[in-house]
Amino acid sequence: MRSLHTIALSMLDLVAVREGGTVADALAIALRTAQHAEHLGFTRYWLAEHHNMAGIASSATAVLVGHIAGGTSRIRVGSGGVMLPNHAPLVVAEAFGTLAELYPGRIDLGLGRAPGTDGPTMRALRRDRPETEDDFPRDVAELQRLLGDPQPGQRLIAMPGAGTHVPIWLLGSSLFSAQLAAERGLPFAFASHFAPRLLLQAIDLYRARFRPSATLAQPHVAIGVPLIAAPTDAEAEYLASSTYQRVLGILTGDRRRLQPPVPDFWAQVDGQARSVIGDFLAAAVVGGPETVRAGLQRLADLTGADEFVLVSDVYDPALRLRSLDIAAAAMRADQPPEALPA
Structure with missing residues (x-):
C-alpha cells in the first residue's frame, strides 16, 4: 500500500466566479487559496487557461x-495548463521566461494540446489554422529550445526566456501527450x-516508454483529483452539489457561474444525468475525513501517482480552505510524528 505522505499535494484552480460575486472577488479568492495551500505545504498551485466560458476567470493565465x-513566497506557481494551440511558442517563452526571472525557481509551464475553447473563440485568438498531429510536438520542442541555453548560431532568442530552463510539463486526457512526455523525458499530468x-x-504507457532526459531521470506522474471534504460525508455531498451543477452545465451546454450548493441534488436529476456526472467525476473524492483518506x-494504490493535483470547487471560500485542511x-x-510540521 502506497504511503500517502510520500505523495506531493498540489492544486489546480479554474478561478471560478461565484453566483453573486465578481471577477475581482474570484481573483482575490484565488490568491487567498494559494496562500493557504502554501501554508499547508502544497508543492505547486496551477492556473488553467480557458476562454469564453461563463464563470471561469483564468483566461489570462500568465498574468494570473x-x-x-507575487502574493506567495515558496510554493511553485504555474499553468495547468497553457493551451499551446492558442499561442506562438515565442510568446509563451517570453511570458514564462519573464515570470522565471521575477520568481526564480518557482515557475512551472504546463502545456495542453486542446484549444480549451470553441471555434469562434479560436478564430478570435487568431488560431483558425487547422491543427495537425505534428504541430504540438513541434511547438513543444521549440519551447524547449527557447527556454534552454542558446546554441551557437541560434538566431531566434527568447528575451527574457533563454537560459531560464522553466520546467515543462505535458498535460492531457488521452494517450497522445502521455507518449510524447515519455519520449521527451518530461513530467506528465x-x-x-x-x-x-x-x-x-x-x-x-507513459511509464513503459519513458526515456530519461537532462531534466528528469525517472517518470513523474501527477493526476487531477476533484476533492470536496467536510467534517461529515453528508455535508461534503451537500457542498459537492456546486460541482455537480457545474458539471451538468458543461454537459448540457448551460454554463453558469459557480452555483451555491443545493440539498438533495441527486433527487433532482434523472438516471442518465447521474451516470454522466458520475463518469465525469469518477476520480472524485467527496466526504468526511475518513472517507477522504480512504x-x-x-x-x-490504483495509480501509483507521484502527485495529486486537487480541484476543489466549493462555493463558500472559507469552506474551500477547510476542505484543503x-x-x-x-x-x-x-x-512519522517527528516528520510532521511544527
Missing part, C-alpha cells in the same frame, strides 16, 4: 501566475479531474 507568485476514462492506460488511498491532514496521517 504572476499575481499568485493526467486530466483525471474531468476525463478519467484513460487514466490508467495513459499512466502505464478515497485518496484508493487512488494512490482536511485533505492535507489525510495525506499526512501516516507520517
Whole structure:
C-alpha cells in the first residue's frame, strides 16, 4: 500500500466566479487559496487557461501566475495548463521566461494540446489554422529550445526566456501527450479531474516508454483529483452539489457561474444525468475525513501517482480552505510524528 505522505499535494484552480460575486472577488479568492495551500505545504498551485466560458476567470493565465507568485513566497506557481494551440511558442517563452526571472525557481509551464475553447473563440485568438498531429510536438520542442541555453548560431532568442530552463510539463486526457512526455523525458499530468476514462492506460504507457532526459531521470506522474471534504460525508455531498451543477452545465451546454450548493441534488436529476456526472467525476473524492483518506488511498494504490493535483470547487471560500485542511491532514496521517510540521 502506497504511503500517502510520500505523495506531493498540489492544486489546480479554474478561478471560478461565484453566483453573486465578481471577477475581482474570484481573483482575490484565488490568491487567498494559494496562500493557504502554501501554508499547508502544497508543492505547486496551477492556473488553467480557458476562454469564453461563463464563470471561469483564468483566461489570462500568465498574468494570473504572476499575481499568485507575487502574493506567495515558496510554493511553485504555474499553468495547468497553457493551451499551446492558442499561442506562438515565442510568446509563451517570453511570458514564462519573464515570470522565471521575477520568481526564480518557482515557475512551472504546463502545456495542453486542446484549444480549451470553441471555434469562434479560436478564430478570435487568431488560431483558425487547422491543427495537425505534428504541430504540438513541434511547438513543444521549440519551447524547449527557447527556454534552454542558446546554441551557437541560434538566431531566434527568447528575451527574457533563454537560459531560464522553466520546467515543462505535458498535460492531457488521452494517450497522445502521455507518449510524447515519455519520449521527451518530461513530467506528465493526467486530466483525471474531468476525463478519467484513460487514466490508467495513459499512466502505464507513459511509464513503459519513458526515456530519461537532462531534466528528469525517472517518470513523474501527477493526476487531477476533484476533492470536496467536510467534517461529515453528508455535508461534503451537500457542498459537492456546486460541482455537480457545474458539471451538468458543461454537459448540457448551460454554463453558469459557480452555483451555491443545493440539498438533495441527486433527487433532482434523472438516471442518465447521474451516470454522466458520475463518469465525469469518477476520480472524485467527496466526504468526511475518513472517507477522504480512504478515497485518496484508493487512488494512490490504483495509480501509483507521484502527485495529486486537487480541484476543489466549493462555493463558500472559507469552506474551500477547510476542505484543503482536511485533505492535507489525510495525506499526512501516516507520517512519522517527528516528520510532521511544527
